[in-house]
Amino acid sequence: MAAAAECDVVMAATEPELLDDEEAKREAESFKEQGNAYYAKKDYNEAYNYYTKAIDMCPKNASYYGNRAATLMMLGKFREALGDAQQSVRLDDTFVRGHLREGKCHLSLGNAMAACRSFQRALELDHKNAQAQQEFKNANAVIEYEKIAETDFEKRDFRKVVFCMDRALEYAPACHRFKILKAECLAMLGRYPEAQSVASDILRMDSTNADALYVRGLCLYYEDCIEKAVQFFVQALRMAPDHEKACVACRNAKALKAKKKKK
Numbered sequence: 001m002a003a004a005a006e007c008d009v010v011m012a013a014t015e016p017e018l019l020d021d022e023e024a025k026r027e028a029e030s031f032k033e034q035g036n037a038y039y040a041k042k043d044y045n046e047a048y049n050y051y052t053k054a055i056d057m058c059p060k061n062a063s064y065y066g067n068r069a070a071t072l073m074m075l076g077k078f079r080e081a082l083g084d085a086q087q088s089v090r091l092d093d094t095f096v097r098g099h100l101r102e103g104k105c106h107l108s109l110g111n112a113m114a115a116c117r118s119f120q121r122a123l124e125l126d127h128k129n130a131q132a133q134q135e136f137k138n139a140n141a142v143i144e145y146e147k148i149a150e151t152d153f154e155k156r157d158f159r160k161v162v163f164c165m166d167r168a169l170e171y172a173p174a175c176h177r178f179k180i181l182k183a184e185c186l187a188m189l190g191r192y193p194e195a196q197s198v199a200s201d202i203l204r205m206d207s208t209n210a211d212a213l214y215v216r217g218l219c220l221y222y223e224d225c226i227e228k229a230v231q232f233f234v235q236a237l238r239m240a241p242d243h244e245k246a247c248v249a250c251r252n253a254k255a256l257k258a259k260k261k262k263k
Contacts, residue, residue, distance in 0.1 A: 028057035032064060039067070044074045062092035069101045078108045078174045089121075096125050096132075103135055110168075110175025112142040138171045149181065158185035176202055180211040184218065192219040210240035217249060226257045 035050030051068035058064065065088035072081035082105035088098035103118030116139045122132040149164040165182035172178055179198050186195035199215040206212070217232030233250035236243050 024057045028054040028061065028064070031057065032067065035067060035071075039071060039074075042074075044071050047071045048075070060091060062088040062095045062098060065091065066095060066098045066101060069098075069105070073101065073105065073108075076174065078105045081105050082109070094125055096122050096129065099125070100129075100132060100135065103132075103139070107135065107139050107142065108172055108174045110142070110172040110177050112139045112146070112172070115139040116143070142168050142171050153181070153185070156188075158188045161185045162189070176206070176209065176211075180209075180215060183212075183215045187215060187218045187222060190222070192223055195219050208239050210236040210243050210246065213239065214243060214246040214249065217246070217253075221249060221253055226253050226260070229253050230257065 031050045031054035035047045035054065038044070038047035038050060048068060048071045051064055051071060054061070054064045055068065065084045069081045069084035069088060072078070072084060082102065085098055085102035085105055089095055089102060092098065099118050099122040103115045103122065106112070106118060107115035116136060119132050119136040119139060122129055123136065126132065145164040145168040149161045149168075152158075152160040152164065162182055162185045165178045165185070168178050169175065169182070179202055183195045183198035183202075186192075186198065195215060196219050199212040199219070202209050202212040203216070213232050213236035217229045217236065220226075220229035220232060230250060230253045233246045233253060236246040237250060240246070
């Protein structure tokens with residue numbers, strides 16, 4: 001009898017937990033639906049808030065992370081979106097849209113090889129998926145533009161590099177690396193205002209970007225503002241002490257400054 005009573009007690013204790021779990025799922029679905037409504041209205045900040053509430057209620061649901069990733073992508077926050085997309089496929093490796101979003105984030109950030117892997121996985125799961133097929137082609141195009149740009153930079157064909165980076169940035173709009181290479185080549189071509197503009201845009205988002213600081217300095221150096229150029233090169237080296245180009249440019253600028261003082 002004692003054993004039977006004990007069993008009853010255990011069952012009674014678990015029932016509210018089961019009910020709570022079901023209630024949490026229902027509430028999470030309600031939050032998701034509200035998020036979808038805001039997403040449809042292009043109110044991505046509110047959509048983000050509701051998808052986050054859904055995740056808080058049910059943190060093991062892959063589609064909630066996928067939805068929030070899509071929202072972050074619309075807000076241009078590709079690095080955060082990548083984290084959510086990766087979490088969605090960790091929870092469910094068969095989630096095709098999760099792999100597509102992961103690939104799209106990688107590609108937007110300029111990680112074309114990683115993007116290819118994500119799109120390949122999506123195609124393994126759904127070989128007729130038209131979006132995955134197109135995005136896979138786009139990622140391979142970016143890889144090709146990178147290779148051509150690298151070769152042309154060595155040949156000092158800076159105009160061709162700018163062309164390649166413009167094409168690559170159509171698929172990878174959030175890639176700082178491509179923007180910096182373009183800006184450096186614009187400076188080499190004497191198109192200083194354009195180069196300054198690209199570098200300044202990056203510094204507004206990331207004031208510690210050593211490459212952008214170097215490009216700012218390079219433009220000033222070629223415009224004969226040597227003292228200001230040195231300040232930017234020094235700042236770049238403070239952020240990245242091993243920055244070879246900034247180191248050489250700083251040395252040259254200081255030598256030119258000293259030479260001018262002697263005259």
